Amino acid sequence: xxxxxxxxxxxxxxxxxxxxxxxxxxxxxxxxxxxxxxxxxxxxxxxxxxxxxxxxxxxxxxxxxxxxxxxxxxxxxxxxxxxxxxxxxxxxxxxxxxxxxxxxxxxxxxxxxxxxxxxxxxxxxxxxxxxxxxxxxxxxxxxxxxxxxxxxxxxxxxxxxxxxxxxxxxxxxxxxxxxxxxxxxxxxxxxxxxxxxxxxxxxxxxxxxxxxxxxxxxxxxxxxxxxxxxxxxxxxxxxxxxxxxxxxxxxxxxxxxxxxxxxxxxxxxxxxxxxxxxxxxxxxxxxxxxxxxxxxxxxxxxxxxxxxxxxxxxxxxxxxxxxxxxxxxxxxxxxxxxxxxxx
Numbered sequence: 001x002x003x004x005x006x007x008x009x010x011x012x013x014x015x016x017x018x019x020x021x022x023x024x025x026x027x028x029x030x031x032x033x034x035x036x037x038x039x040x041x042x043x044x045x046x047x048x049x050x051x052x053x054x055x056x057x058x059x060x061x062x063x064x065x066x067x068x069x070x071x072x073x074x075x076x077x078x079x080x081x082x083x084x085x086x087x088x089x090x091x092x093x094x095x096x097x098x099x100x101x102x103x104x105x106x107x108x109x110x111x112x113x114x115x116x117x118x119x120x121x122x123x124x125x126x127x128x129x130x131x132x133x134x135x136x137x138x139x140x141x142x143x144x145x146x147x148x149x150x151x152x153x154x155x156x157x158x159x160x161x162x163x164x165x166x167x168x169x170x171x172x173x174x175x176x177x178x179x180x181x182x183x184x185x186x187x188x189x190x191x192x193x194x195x196x197x198x199x200x201x202x203x204x205x206x207x208x209x210x211x212x213x214x215x216x217x218x219x220x221x222x223x224x225x226x227x228x229x230x231x232x233x234x235x236x237x238x239x240x241x242x243x244x245x246x247x248x249x250x251x252x253x254x255x256x257x258x259x260x261x262x263x264x265x266x267x268x269x270x271x272x273x274x275x276x277x278x279x280x281x282x283x284x285x286x287x288x289x290x291x292x293x294x295x296x297x298x299x300x301x302x303x304x305x306x307x308x309x310x311x312x313x314x315x316x317x318x319x320x321x322x323x324x325x326x327x328x329x330x331x332x333x334x335x336x337x338x339x340x341x342x343x
Contacts, residue, residue: 034134035126037151040172041165046071048171052144052195053083058188058293070201077206090215091208100212128269131156131246141166143175144192153270158182159244159321160271161294171197179294182318188294238262238277238311242328244321266315273315273322275329280308291319298326 031037049070056063063084070077075094082088088101128134137150148166155162162180167173176191237253246268254263262277285301285308297314313326 032136032138034136034151035129037136037149037167037172038128038134041151041167041174044172044174045076048173048197049199049201050173050195050197051199051201052192054190054192054195056188056190058186064193068201068205070203070206072203077201077203079206088212089210091206093206093208095216096208097215098208098212099215100210102211127246128153131160131244131268132162132270140169143168144195146175146195146197148175154180154184157245158318160268160317161187163270168197173197179316181294182320237332238275238309238329239264239332240266240275240313240325240328241330242325244268244325271316273313273317273325275325276312276314277329278310278312280310283308283310286310289319289323296322298322300326300329302329304331 051066051068053064053066056065063082065083066081068077068079076092077094078090078092080090082090086101088099091098091100132153132155134154135152137152140147140149142148143166147169149169151165151167153163153165159182161182162184164176164178164180165174166176168175173195175195176189178186179188179190181187239249239253243266247266248268249264250267250272251265255261260279263274265272265274267273285303286299287301288297288299290297294316295314296317296319297312298319300311302309302311311326311329313322313329315322317325
């Protein structure tokens with residue numbers, strides 16, 4: 001054993017200081033540059049595999065799920081098994097999403113609560129800075145066994161949500177996401193309780209077979225719609241006349257059932273919403289605005305050529321913004337051009 005007085009001697013203090021300096025010099029530099037971390041998050045979406053359990057909720061309302069995520073040959077594979085609530089499994093293979101479950105799928109059930117963390121994974125860099133103020137707090141916080149740094153992403157205009165995101169120091173993987181409403185009030189927390197980063201996950205795990213239904217399928221232009229047997233003959237395109245700054249179409253319009261159903265997604269690189277338009281064979285016009293946690297839905301009705309259409313805008317937006325978008329939806333001769341976000 002070394003006497004305590006020996007450890008406090010000037011010569012030993014110099015040795016300890018030298019060792020600390022060497023350790024610092026061998027540590028990768030840590031920067032608080034927001035653009036550096038935004039790009040690191042974007043790379044994490046394309047390079048990082050992980051598996052773990054995360055929780056989501058606020059106050060007394062909480063749920064949990066097990067997730068497996070892998071990126072392979074340019075496509076994302078993800079499997080989410082819900083551990084609380086209605087038993088179901090979501091499987092994503094590229095642009096295909098299937099919800100596996102027994103029996104009838106309950107109404108008003110979120111398709112994938114992992115989505116907000118995925119959005120943080122896929123946010124853009126420079127474009128995002130045009131509409132958000134992004135800052136870093138480099139005080140490490142330990143989450144699920146990993147050191148993480150806090151990124152604050154706050155909108156310049158209160159027409160969208162803000163986020164506090166804790167990023168794992170090496171991979172940039174979001175370990176926790178706090179969602180803030182337009183008044184900067186915390187409305188939802190998503191956080192890993194345990195996670196393994198860099199795990200080799202077999203592709204056989206992401207099996208789309210089993211009872212359930214498809215949430216999304218890729219539909220190519222000028223090809224028959226396999227779900228309805230009709231041709232994609234589009235005479236008019238439904239689109240919002242108003243989009244908040246930075247929002248772009250990130251999917252081509254999908255039209256099904258002989259122009260009776262229309263779907264398109266929009267995003268600013270972080271937040272996103274979907275536009276649905278259905279032609280109704282019967283029913284009455286309806287106007288409805290509703291929010292649940294970070295999700296908002298605005299429903300409108302309109303008559304075109306003596307036929308009734310229902311317009312739905314749903315996504316991670318303040319209700320006032322979703323309502324304004326829904327009120328602006330019109331028919332146009334050409335669709336909004338699809339643009340990539342952040343890559």
